[in-house]
Amino acid sequence: FVVGSVVLYFTSLLLPNREMVKEPVEEYFVEAKIESSSSLVGKTVEEAGLRNLMDLFLVEIVRGDRLIAPVSHSRVLQAGDKLLFSGNVKKIQVLNQFPGLTLFAQKTGLHTQELTEVVIKQDSTLVGHTLKNTGFRAKFDAAVVAIRRENDQVSGRLGEVSLRAGDILLLSTGEDFASRSNLRKNFFILSGVTPDNMISGWREKLVVFGFIAMIVASVITGKSLFDLSLFLFAALLFTGCISVNEVKRQFPMGIWVIVVSALCLANAMQFVGLDAQVAQFAASTLVGHGPIWILLGVMVMTIGITELLTNNAAAALMFPIAYSLAHGMGIDPFPIIVAVCFGASCSFISPFGYQTNLMVYNTGIYRLQDFAKVGSLITLAFVLVCAIMIPFIYPF
Known part of the structure; x- marks a missing residue:
């Protein structure tokens, strides 16, 4: 903790000082459709009063297959036009003052008085798909009111935007939203969800x-x-005291599958003698090298896995390998296993390595190179401290 805090203090000086600039492309992306009965039909953008909205800016107009951008003040509005706004989503209710202007979420029958903000996870089933082809309303009992994507501009119809990990969605939710078991698999909930019921008495x-x-x-x-x-x-x-829905939402099915699969893999390795071959290979390859090199090698491999998978998966997958290596060298396996545990929790290089990294990545306006630059130095300090302290506390 002490070493990491000192290293983080100095490495933070390498981070760019990006000011939060109020630009339309960095704010929520909202879609509204002009109905055929709207009084806006036939008026120009300026005559309709859409040019001088407070904290909302008309970025694009989608007319059929045509995208009109930038939008001039003299552009005549037509029925069926989809107006794409960018700006402060708290001002979204101002669009309701225009008769016949329907928000994207309102077409599904949901209201926009109470909104929920979520972040799409890296392993979400939504990544790479559009709202139109995912069945979003049926799957989550919610409709997307707006999208925000840091450091990038969203363009085109809201329902046809290809979703990415880290996208922030503003949702208009139904009564069944909070009880859906697939929320935690796809989103990080930032605000607005009704908390779980508290038991008493x-x-x-x-x-x-x-x-x-x-x-x-x-x-x-x-x-x-x-x-x-x-x-x-x-x-x-x-x-x-608990309900079946709560059990379904809280049950860590992914962790169970990973751990059980890893245990099956370990048993298979023992059954076919692969663990003995790994131990023999380690004994012959690492001859003349000290146990500390085994510890470092195992830890670096675990760190590489945990940057791509979860910490649980990295620990479960590396455990049988670390155990076999330790036995192959004839040393106590406990320090090597401890190195696996620490390595699985060392996720600083990639913003997608852990959920808190992804949250900081969005709110801090960071880029991948920022994480790689600072995270690499912190990881190096982490590994050096572990290489010194683990054998000191748990000797080989």
């Missing part, structure tokens, strides 16, 4: 004392915590 006491009773029963009877936790889970489910 006798149910609260049941949870607390049930957890304590589970631990005491394990100590007294010798039963495994897993078996006893199943009984507690059944009791909480039966008494209404």
